[in-house]
Each structure stands twice: as C-alpha cells, then as structure tokens.
Amino acid sequence: EDQVTQSPEALRLQEGESSSLNCSYTVSGLRGLFWYRQDPGKGPEFLFTLYSAGEEKEKERLKATLTKKESFLHITAPKPEDSATYLCAVQGTGNQFYFGTGTSLTVIP
Amino acid sequence: EAQVTQNPRYLITVTGKKLTVTCSQNMNHEYMSWYRQDPGLGLRQIYYSMNVEVTDKGDVPEGYKVSRKEKRNFPLILESPSPNQTSLYFCASSFGSVAQYFGPGTRLTVL
Numbered sequence: 001e002d003q004v005t006q007s008p009e010a011l012r013l014q015e016g017e018s019s020s021l022n023c024s025y026t027v028s029g030l031r032g033l034f035w036y037r038q039d040p041g042k043g044p045e046f047l048f049t050l051y052s053a054g055e056e057k058e059k060e061r062l063k064a065t066l067t068k069k070e071s072f073l074h075i076t077a078p079k080p081e082d083s084a085t086y087l088c089a090v091q092g093t094g095n096q097f098y099f100g101t102g103t104s105l106t107v108i109p
Numbered sequence: 110e111a112q113v114t115q116n117p118r119y120l121i122t123v124t125g126k127k128l129t130v131t132c133s134q135n136m137n138h139e140y141m142s143w144y145r146q147d148p149g150l151g152l153r154q155i156y157y158s159m160n161v162e163v164t165d166k167g168d169v170p171e172g173y174k175v176s177r178k179e180k181r182n183f184p185l186i187l188e189s190p191s192p193n194q195t196s197l198y199f200c201a202s203s204f205g206s207v208a209q210y211f212g213p214g215t216r217l218t219v220l
Contacts, residue, residue: 034208043113043199043211044152087152095159096167097142097209101151 002027002092006100013078013107021073021103023088033071035064036087038102044087047073078107111136113212115200121218122190130185130215132200138210140203141183142167143175145196146214152199158183190219 005024013019025033032051036044048057050066057064061082063074073086085102092098113134122128134141142157144167154167158177172194174186183202187194195218201209 032207036211041214043201043213044209046208046210049208089152095140095157095165096154097157098154098168099144099152101149 002090002094002096002098004088004090004098004100006086006088006103008103009101010104011106013075013105015079015107015109016077018074018076018078020075021086021105023071023073023100024069025071025088025090025098026069027090027092027098029093031091031093033066034089034091034097035062035071035073036089038085038087047086075105078105080107080109083107111210113200113202113210115198115212115215117215118213119216121220123220124191125189128187128190128217130187130198130200130217132183132185132212133181134183134200134202134210135181136202136210137180138202138204139180140205140209141177142201142209143173143183143185144199144201145169145194146199147196155185155198190217192219195219 007022035047038044048064053068085104087102089099116131139160143155144152156175158164198215200212203209
C-alpha cells in the first residue's frame with residue numbers, strides 16, 4: 001500500500017538556524033513526489049515536484065531532494081515567515097495522491 | 110486569476126440533511142479531487158476525477174458522492190451527513206501528475 005511518513009511532527013528553529021524535514025515513502029511506481037506549504041486556515045500551496053531519484057529543486061531558502069525511499073526539504077537560514085506546516089505527497093502508478101501528516105515548523109525571531 | 114473556488118466556506122448542519130459543497134476551477138484542468146483534513150490524519154483523498162464523466166474512489170469515499178458533468182465543476186455531495194463527517198474539506202485540480210492547486214477549504218460541522 002502506498003504510504004507517506006513525515007518527521008519530525010513539529011520543529012522549532014531560531015531564525016537563521018538551518019535544518020531538514022524528512023518524508024519517507026513507499027509507493028508502487030513513483031510518478032511524482034510533491035511538497036506543499038500550508039498556512040493555518042488555508043489550502044496547501046504548491047512548492048516542488050520531484051520525479052526521479054537524484055533530482056533536486058530550489059526556491060529561495062528551500063531545497064528539495066529525492067532518493068528512492070525518501071525526500072528531504074532543506075531550509076537554509078529560515079525566517080519567521082517560513083513558519084507553516086509542510087506537507088509531502090506522492091502519486092504512484094494509480095491516480096491517487098497520498099499525503100503525509102506534515103511537519104509544523106516554527107521559526108523564532 | 111487562476112484559482113479553485115469552493116462554496117460554502119463554512120457550514121453547520123444537522124445529521125441526515127443532504128448538502129452539496131461546490132468546487133470550480135478556471136484553469137482547464139482535467140484532474141480534480143476532494144480531500145478531507147483531520148488532526149493527526151492529514152489529508153485523505155475522498156474521490157477524484159480524471160476528466161468529465163470519469164470519477165474514482167479515493168481512500169475514504171464512504172458517505173460521499175461526486176459528479177463531473179462539466180470540466181470546471183466537481184461538486185461533493187453528502188446525502189445523509191453524520192457527525193463523523195465533521196472535517197475541513199479541500200478541492201484541488203491539476204494537469205495529471207503535476208502540482209495540484211487547492212481551494213480555500215470548507216469547514217463542515219455536522220451536529
């Protein structure tokens with residue numbers, strides 16, 4: 001069964017303190033791995049799509065990487081406005097999407 | 110502006126009273142989907158549609174119905190809502206296996 005596990009559940013960082021969020025997945029034939037940001041009371045906002053192991057994508061202070069079993073979202077020198085819940089999702093050979101339960105990130109000034 | 114809209118945004122109802130949550134997208138996306146989000150369980154897919162007149166069950170379809178008569182619209186129907194359907198609901202759309210665009214959410218309370 002396709003499955004996504006994210007860790008840690010919550011992460012508190014000082015402003016400027018870099019860290020990584022983890023997304024482990026099991027899927028039959030990966031068609032795509034997706035990272036989203038979700039602010040309280042809002043819908044998820046797309047960040048990245050990764051399609052194959054070894055692929056990397058960057059956007060401002062965020063960098064996503066992918067291996068055959070997991071993905072990392074690296075946050076470099078975070079700012080308070082990066083505080084949000086970060087969601088990981090996969091799509092396998094079927095047409096369904098499977099989401100993890102997210103990592104709640106708090107960046108303290 | 111490219112967007113997914115949902116209505117209503119908030120709804121309080123009683124057990125057994127049929128309701129419909131509408132979803133519309135203006136991006137000509139083929140793929141549309143409904144999710145529910147519950148604390149500790151994350152986003153779970155209820156139903157999805159690959160195109161007009163094509164719908165499939167997701168992980169948690171019990172108690173829900175959908176229809177896709179037009180490409181832009183994908184309503185979610187609760188024929189006889191129950192308290193365990195109290196949740197935050199999101200509609201999303203995309204071109205296949207690329208980024209999904211999510212609506213703003215509908216917070217449903219069933220008493």
